[in-house]
Amino acid sequence: MRHQLVIVGAGPRGTGVLERIAANAPELYTGPGLDIHLVDPHPPGGGRIWRQAQSPLLWMNSHAEDITMFTDDTVAMAGPVREGPTLHEWAGLDGRTFADRRLQGRYLRWVYDRALAELPPHITVHHHPRRALRIGGPREGRQQVWLEDRPRPLPADLVILAVGHLDSELGSEQAELAAYAREHGLTHLPPDFTADSDLSALKPGEPVLVRGFGLAFVDLMVLLTEGRGGRYETGGRDGEVYIPSGREPVLYVGSRRGVPYHSKIGYDWTGDRPPLPRFLGPAEVDALLARPGGFDFRRDVWPLVEKELGFAHYHRLFTAHPGRTAMAWTDFEEKYAAAGDGAERRALVFAAVPDPADRLDLTALDHPLDGVRYASHDDFQDGLRRYIEADLSRRHDPAHSADLGVFLGLLSVYGQLARLGNIGSWWHGFFSYLASGPPGPRLRQMLALSRAGLLRFVGAGMTVTAEDGVFRAAAPTVPGFSVEARALVEARLPEPTVGRARDSLLRALHADGAAETPDGLLRVDPGDGRILDRAGRPHPRRFALGPYTDIRTPGAFTRPRTGGPAFRQNDATVRAVLTALNASQVKELAR
Numbered sequence: 001m002r003h004q005l006v007i008v009g010a011g012p013r014g015t016g017v018l019e020r021i022a023a024n025a026p027e028l029y030t031g032p033g034l035d036i037h038l039v040d041p042h043p044p045g046g047g048r049i050w051r052q053a054q055s056p057l058l059w060m061n062s063h064a065e066d067i068t069m070f071t072d073d074t075v076a077m078a079g080p081v082r083e084g085p086t087l088h089e090w091a092g093l094d095g096r097t098f099a100d101r102r103l104q105g106r107y108l109r110w111v112y113d114r115a116l117a118e119l120p121p122h123i124t125v126h127h128h129p130r131r132a133l134r135i136g137g138p139r140e141g142r143q144q145v146w147l148e149d150r151p152r153p154l155p156a157d158l159v160i161l162a163v164g165h166l167d168s169e170l171g172s173e174q175a176e177l178a179a180y181a182r183e184h185g186l187t188h189l190p191p192d193f194t195a196d197s198d199l200s201a202l203k204p205g206e207p208v209l210v211r212g213f214g215l216a217f218v219d220l221m222v223l224l225t226e227g228r229g230g231r232y233e234t235g236g237r238d239g240e241v242y243i244p245s246g247r248e249p250v251l252y253v254g255s256r257r258g259v260p261y262h263s264k265i266g267y268d269w270t271g272d273r274p275p276l277p278r279f280l281g282p283a284e285v286d287a288l289l290a291r292p293g294g295f296d297f298r299r300d301v302w303p304l305v306e307k308e309l310g311f312a313h314y315h316r317l318f319t320a321h322p323g324r325t326a327m328a329w330t331d332f333e334e335k336y337a338a339a340g341d342g343a344e345r346r347a348l349v350f351a352a353v354p355d356p357a358d359r360l361d362l363t364a365l366d367h368p369l370d371g372v373r374y375a376s377h378d379d380f381q382d383g384l385r386r387y388i389e390a391d392l393s394r395r396h397d398p399a400h401s402a403d404l405g406v407f408l409g410l411l412s413v414y415g416q417l418a419r420l421g422n423i424g425s426w427w428h429g430f431f432s433y434l435a436s437g438p439p440g441p442r443l444r445q446m447l448a449l450s451r452a453g454l455l456r457f458v459g460a461g462m463t464v465t466a467e468d469g470v471f472r473a474a475a476p477t478v479p480g481f482s483v484e485a486r487a488l489v490e491a492r493l494p495e496p497t498v499g500r501a502r503d504s505l506l507r508a509l510h511a512d513g514a515a516e517t518p519d520g521l522l523r524v525d526p527g528d529g530r531i532l533d534r535a536g537r538p539h540p541r542r543f544a545l546g547p548y549t550d551i552r553t554p555g556a557f558t559r560p561r562t563g564g565p566a567f568r569q570n571d572a573t574v575r576a577v578l579t580a581l582n583a584s585q586v587k588e589l590a591r
Helices: 012-028 086-091 099-116 172-183 213-223 282-289 297-320 327-340 344-352 362-366 377-395 400-419 425-433 439-450 505-512 565-590
Strands: 003-008 035-037 124-129 131-135 143-149 153-158 160-162 186-191 205-211 233-236 241-245 250-253 453-458 463-467 468-476 484-485 487-490 529-533 538-544
Touching: 003 012, 003 099, 003 143, 003 153, 012 035, 012 099, 012 124, 012 565, 035 143, 035 153, 086 099, 131 505, 143 160, 153 468, 160 565, 172 186, 172 463, 205 468, 205 484, 213 250, 213 439, 241 439, 282 297, 282 400, 282 463, 297 344, 297 425, 327 344, 362 425, 377 439, 377 453, 400 565, 439 453, 439 505, 463 484, 538 565
Parallel strands: 003 035, 003 160, 035 124, 160 538, 186 487, 205 250, 205 487, 250 453
Antiparallel strands: 131 143, 143 153, 233 241, 463 468, 468 484, 529 538
């Protein structure tokens, strides 16, 4: 009797799981045959986010040479390495190109088709272009996966949930703002995937408040400017000039930090890489997991993260720019390793690195406008333009290549922290702000829109109130300033909370006893992705991977030769699944 495996989600994560099945099955699966049921209403490969039906103006936020769906020898996994082309190699692009998302979708479809072709002959894939509604079945028995518009469920020996970003029901604040908008005839767009948002209610020339200054904002900015017929020309006194179509609204944007994410670094690595991990590696993670009383992120984990990122930064500074240091690297490294706390490390850095601009200050990086005040709204526009210009200059200047060392450190740290499970949401936002920002050209466009008066900066700690029939925004960065508008956009993805997910399958799992973290993420076993119940027991037949779990990674694809945490997780889950299916076959033969 053939085994039945259901994978819910056919986007990049589901495609990565399929690739790992093709790689591991020759070694681990000797059963009579395996039917894989891939469930997703969107086409396999790209899934919802990377589908073809979206604007060609929307870009990837990584260079084409920094995107791969294939493993290499840096991935710490038990399964075999199956190398393959990066996006730029597959598409024949310049490696420094920021490709559009539709091209990435075609690459993902090719990866999916290649994985299908590499499956052993006794493994067959069936795509069901429907939504999965719920999973039933006893812990020790076959599962049933119910699909939309299908009267009978799919039987499943095992189930892997590999869904990506999901819609969610509104939280209390968003529900109150939505109700106020309906009552007063205002426009309120809650957190959403920007390409799916209906922006037609945002009228030309009218002010729009935007809360959120990350990648979702960049997409919004593009769709409301170039997407409405505007264009950029070069050659102005300040660089790029925006030529409006007259159909653009005026965007007033702010956020907790009040600044955009840092620009992508615009140069290549040369020389030796920092030997990572150094202070936060497998041994340190094992020690944290072994603590009888658990661990606290700020008390126990963050000091290790801070020391690791500092090591990556100073390794690059001392080895690539020794003229800006006052100590030999071997002496600094020895003292840095021996330094017991932050104060001791800071004293060492002050003695060894004369220029404050060469020192790594993670707190200042995370809160660049803390305590900063401007006398007027116009003064702040000038000030933030200078901040963005300085960021662009630094992130494209190899003289500051210690920043690229920090980037590699962040990737290494993320790969280690994924093993810890629930560490809260702050780290993910901090990582994205430093390591996953927009392409440099997008920040130059931001500057052009600001000079054209179509983009206005509100400040850090932006607050939004609903009163007097309008939305009103203010921030302590400019005391006394506020702006009113009849439209408010929450420029961010919905929080991936299991309890509020609109996806009925996840809600049903939650109601059925699946455990969640205090932040609402689905708890899974960090070793193989099995879903945990509220007693901490792993489900023997249900697995989950992705951004809604507490082992989420920076993405389903990654930069080549950086360890690929998602690839490692995919491999571990697939090997557990194939081993379990093989074991069940042995049990059947023994009866």
